[in-house]
Amino acid sequence: YYANIIIKQATLSEVLTNEPAVRLLKTYAPVGICALITPWNFPMVTTAWKLAPALAAGCTVLLKPSEVTLLPELMLGNILSEIGLPKGVVNILPGAAEVGAAMTSHPLIDKVSFTGSNVVGEKVMTQAARGIKDISLELGGKSAIVVCANADIDYACDLIIGGIFANAGQICSATSRLLVHQDIAEQLYETLKVKTTSLQIGDGFAADTLMGPLVSEQQLNQVKKYFDIATAEHLDCLTGGELVNGSGYFAMPTVYTDVPTTSQLWKEEVFGPVLVSTTFTDDAEAVRLANDSKFALAATIVSTDETAALEMALQIKAGHIWINEQQIVLPEAGWGGFKQSGIGRELGGDGLSAYQKSKHVLLPY
Template sequence: MTSPHYIDGHWVEGNGADCITVHDPSLGEPFAELRAASVEQVDQAVVAARRALPGWKNHSASARAAYLRGFAEHLGQRREALITLQMRNNGKPRHEAEVDLDDAVATFNYYAGLAEQLPGRNADVPLAAPGFSARTRLEPVGVVGLIVPWNFPLVTSAWKIAPALAAGCTVVLKPSEVTPLVEQAYGQIADALGVPPGVLNIVNGKAETGAALSSHDGLDKLSFTGSNTVGSLVMRSAASQCRPVTLELGGKSAIIVFDDCDVDQAVEWIVAGISWNAGQMCSATSRLLIQDGIADALLPRLQAALENLRVGNPLTEEVDMGPLTSQGQWLKVAAYFATAREEGLECLAGGKNLDRPGWFVSPTLYADVPAHSRLWAEEIFGPVLCSRRFATEAEAIVLANDSHFGLVATVCSADIERAERVADALEVGHVWINSIQAVFVETSWGGTKGSGIGRELGPWGLAGYQSVKHVTRCL
């Protein structure tokens, strides 16, 4: 068994203790095996990144931008292979895998553009005191460890790799052991472009590999996307070194539907917010708040829409929703179905695992779910929608904000002034108004409360990999 780890510009076999079995979730069957990286190999990757840092950060910004545009171009050239691999390993429907590929391409192109602007970001600072001058210098934070999840592997890696390289940082990337194959494209592209050895390193593995990376004293920053449970461990590792972290964690997001909303449009936005990627999104709008005046018309149509979603194997069928990506997630969602039955929740659609090969569950809708229910409060990470009614705008805001998370929200209303007012009152990092969850690289991504620390995408994503230095001179 070999495992392609990309360390210091070379592909090497893994010699860690763990064996990674890669599954096709539509069949529930393995199709690849990898040997994890050892702790020593993680160290080799960090050492290589440290050695490459001086040369990479002193590359001209335009040279780094050219490499990033090369990543975007090569991703496009590998389009069909990467789309198919995501369909097979993630279970994504084709249209979703296509969006992921396009998002990754757009991310590298965007940060190439920002990199080209970096020389102009060293700016004079006006001082009130006479006899002194000052200037600001933006520098790369250094060697960064990037740990990414399995739900959007190609995209989440791009969101981290592109700004880090644009800023002049060197990188050690640890993909999820559930989906370790698609990110190998980044190492292959680095090879093809002649990216200097050590600038981008990729180590695959399970918890031991992630812990070795997050606790390594050779890192200057950690960026993690994943569960709150693992995020807290990453934060503890960072605290022991007093190093900065970016954490993009969980969510339990609300979608608010006011009674002046078009019912058919509302159904479209609600279904997209809970069924995209089979609900395996930190941004899934899994708490549906419906104003009393529209609830009786909306719920039956929503029930029918969820029941009519085509669920199946994206490689052999035309589907709207694929399987859950791992058996562990399939079992977790099944446990929530059991909890719903124990709590006596009213199930309008779904509420069960599908009786077929693979890790499929039915799109699910529960009505009148109380705030004390585990399904209302906890992140399920599956196509499970919990609804309840509200009477007034003020009540909707209180219900939406009553959460330990604060990642995103959606507001649906024909009254745009009201929708904007509600958006401003929601305690989250991103709000959509009368829209599906369209994510643009120019906007920020991240949340409040338990949903994390820091922001990705936009200029904020680049700033997360930069250190600010001031130089003050006596005239």
């Protein structure tokens, strides 16, 4: 995708002006040496999102994959060596947080692109401030899925489950807040409970597994912490709410209903298979509830009225919105959010622009 874009991009293009005596030309230069830091939840996916446009733009790269899921990027390194990529163009640096800190604070780094948690993102932003580095941040989310009164309930439940239980909920764009119209709430909850409890949990390599484990004991404890908070807040648990007995880092797919907007589970990103839900009476309330978050990365709308759904999409503050569709992400569609979900965009034309600086040249006509 990015090879095709950069081939078509003009080396020099003329900019139309109102000054007849001069010409204005525009070109693009690579931003420079880039520090790319990727998370553990989608190894190679976020790497590709960053590495492809950076190389297309002409940048050199220091890439730090997560120390938790290192093997895919190391295999990528083998491939880059085998195809004869010049040494020094892509440098893969395994390691923990201190490696990332060394990269983001180094005076020879021109740009930092980080995907991960907000806590670490704030540290990265502080470190990148030394030397005024260019920065892109793709951070957390607490995205909403809105199910309107006219929605097909069975299909809506499939979209709900796909949006929160895929990858065991370890997705920045997980639609972890369910907003359902009050007229269909009871029927939808009944269907959702049946579908959720029937999910096969187990080894990710098993053909019949629909939800695998969490990535680590640390992440399992994070999810358990929110189960305990839900108990302390006396939330109504439709299903789940506990860990799976036995070996492995497994948590039950969980749904809480009638969750107040003051709840920690409503406000905070769990990064696990935990869905909170509430009801609304009209589209205006649905939009208000969807926007009731410090995050603004994504959203899903389920409705048979496309015109109304599009109008709602324009009012919801989010960088990527799906209507009646699973979370498909196309390379042509820019990815990123508003508010505390990050700075900048990946993918699409914006993804290439993130690794370029425009230059203008003025000369006599």
